[in-house]
Amino acid sequence: MIDEFFKLINSCNGKHEKLECDDLENGLVISSINSCDMGYETAIIDSIGQVIPIERYDSLDDLKTGHKKWIEFCMTNPIEVTKLGYETFVEPEIVKINYPKGKK
Secondary structure, eight states: OHHHHHHHHHHHTTOEEEEEEEEOTTSOEEEEEEETTTEEEEEEEOTTOOEEEEEEESSHHHHHHHHHHHHHHHTTOOSEEEEOOBTTTBOOEEEEOOOOTTTO
Protein backbone atom coordinates (compact mmCIF):
# COMPACT_ATOMS: atom_id res chain seq x y z
CA MET A 1 0.00 0.00 0.00
CA ILE A 2 2.83 2.41 0.83
CA ASP A 3 4.48 1.61 -2.51
CA GLU A 4 1.22 2.50 -4.31
CA PHE A 5 1.09 5.82 -2.44
CA PHE A 6 4.63 6.81 -3.45
CA LYS A 7 4.06 5.74 -7.07
CA LEU A 8 0.99 8.00 -7.18
CA ILE A 9 2.83 10.93 -5.57
CA ASN A 10 5.92 10.57 -7.77
CA SER A 11 3.89 10.30 -10.97
CA CYS A 12 2.95 13.97 -10.67
CA ASN A 13 6.32 15.57 -10.07
CA GLY A 14 4.38 18.43 -8.47
CA LYS A 15 2.82 19.60 -11.74
CA HIS A 16 -0.46 21.41 -11.20
CA GLU A 17 -2.29 23.93 -13.34
CA LYS A 18 -3.37 26.96 -11.30
CA LEU A 19 -6.82 28.07 -12.45
CA GLU A 20 -8.16 30.53 -9.84
CA CYS A 21 -6.48 32.19 -6.86
CA ASP A 22 -7.88 34.86 -4.54
CA ASP A 23 -6.25 36.58 -1.54
CA LEU A 24 -8.99 37.43 0.94
CA GLU A 25 -9.03 40.40 3.32
CA ASN A 26 -8.97 38.05 6.31
CA GLY A 27 -5.59 36.62 5.26
CA LEU A 28 -6.79 33.37 3.69
CA VAL A 29 -6.05 32.36 0.10
CA ILE A 30 -8.55 30.36 -1.95
CA SER A 31 -6.74 28.43 -4.66
CA SER A 32 -8.27 26.21 -7.33
CA ILE A 33 -6.14 23.98 -9.52
CA ASN A 34 -6.20 21.09 -11.93
CA SER A 35 -3.88 18.72 -10.10
CA CYS A 36 -2.15 15.92 -11.91
CA ASP A 37 -3.26 13.36 -9.35
CA MET A 38 -6.72 14.42 -8.09
CA GLY A 39 -8.05 16.61 -10.91
CA TYR A 40 -9.99 19.81 -10.29
CA GLU A 41 -9.89 20.92 -6.66
CA THR A 42 -10.14 23.95 -4.39
CA ALA A 43 -8.04 24.50 -1.28
CA ILE A 44 -7.75 27.07 1.50
CA ILE A 45 -4.23 28.25 2.31
CA ASP A 46 -4.11 29.73 5.80
CA SER A 47 -1.71 32.15 7.50
CA ILE A 48 0.86 29.46 8.39
CA GLY A 49 0.86 28.06 4.85
CA GLN A 50 -1.30 25.04 5.66
CA VAL A 51 -2.90 23.85 2.41
CA ILE A 52 -6.38 22.47 3.09
CA PRO A 53 -8.02 20.74 0.11
CA ILE A 54 -11.77 21.26 0.60
CA GLU A 55 -13.59 20.24 -2.57
CA ARG A 56 -13.00 18.28 -5.77
CA TYR A 57 -14.94 18.63 -9.02
CA ASP A 58 -15.75 16.76 -12.19
CA SER A 59 -15.49 19.77 -14.53
CA LEU A 60 -13.96 23.21 -14.93
CA ASP A 61 -17.42 24.80 -14.75
CA ASP A 62 -18.06 23.08 -11.41
CA LEU A 63 -14.67 24.31 -10.18
CA LYS A 64 -15.47 27.92 -11.07
CA THR A 65 -18.81 27.72 -9.22
CA GLY A 66 -17.20 25.99 -6.25
CA HIS A 67 -14.33 28.49 -6.08
CA LYS A 68 -16.79 31.37 -5.72
CA LYS A 69 -18.77 29.42 -3.09
CA TRP A 70 -15.62 28.89 -1.00
CA ILE A 71 -14.65 32.57 -1.22
CA GLU A 72 -18.05 33.50 0.21
CA PHE A 73 -17.79 30.83 2.90
CA CYS A 74 -14.28 31.86 3.95
CA MET A 75 -15.29 35.51 4.26
CA THR A 76 -17.43 34.38 7.24
CA ASN A 77 -14.18 33.54 9.11
CA PRO A 78 -14.79 29.84 9.73
CA ILE A 79 -12.90 28.27 12.62
CA GLU A 80 -12.47 24.85 11.05
CA VAL A 81 -13.23 22.87 7.91
CA THR A 82 -13.05 19.29 6.73
CA LYS A 83 -9.78 18.66 4.91
CA LEU A 84 -10.29 16.12 2.12
CA GLY A 85 -8.52 12.80 2.25
CA TYR A 86 -6.19 11.45 -0.40
CA GLU A 87 -7.36 8.34 -2.26
CA THR A 88 -7.51 5.45 0.24
CA PHE A 89 -4.29 6.52 1.96
CA VAL A 90 -5.39 9.55 3.99
CA GLU A 91 -8.78 9.94 5.65
CA PRO A 92 -10.64 13.28 5.69
CA GLU A 93 -10.18 15.22 8.93
CA ILE A 94 -11.45 18.36 10.61
CA VAL A 95 -8.69 20.99 10.80
CA LYS A 96 -8.38 24.41 12.43
CA ILE A 97 -7.89 27.42 10.13
CA ASN A 98 -5.11 29.81 11.19
CA TYR A 99 -5.56 33.54 10.64
CA PRO A 100 -2.98 36.35 10.85
CA LYS A 101 -3.24 38.34 14.07
CA GLY A 102 -5.90 41.02 13.81
CA LYS A 103 -7.41 39.67 10.58
CA LYS A 104 -10.19 37.49 11.97
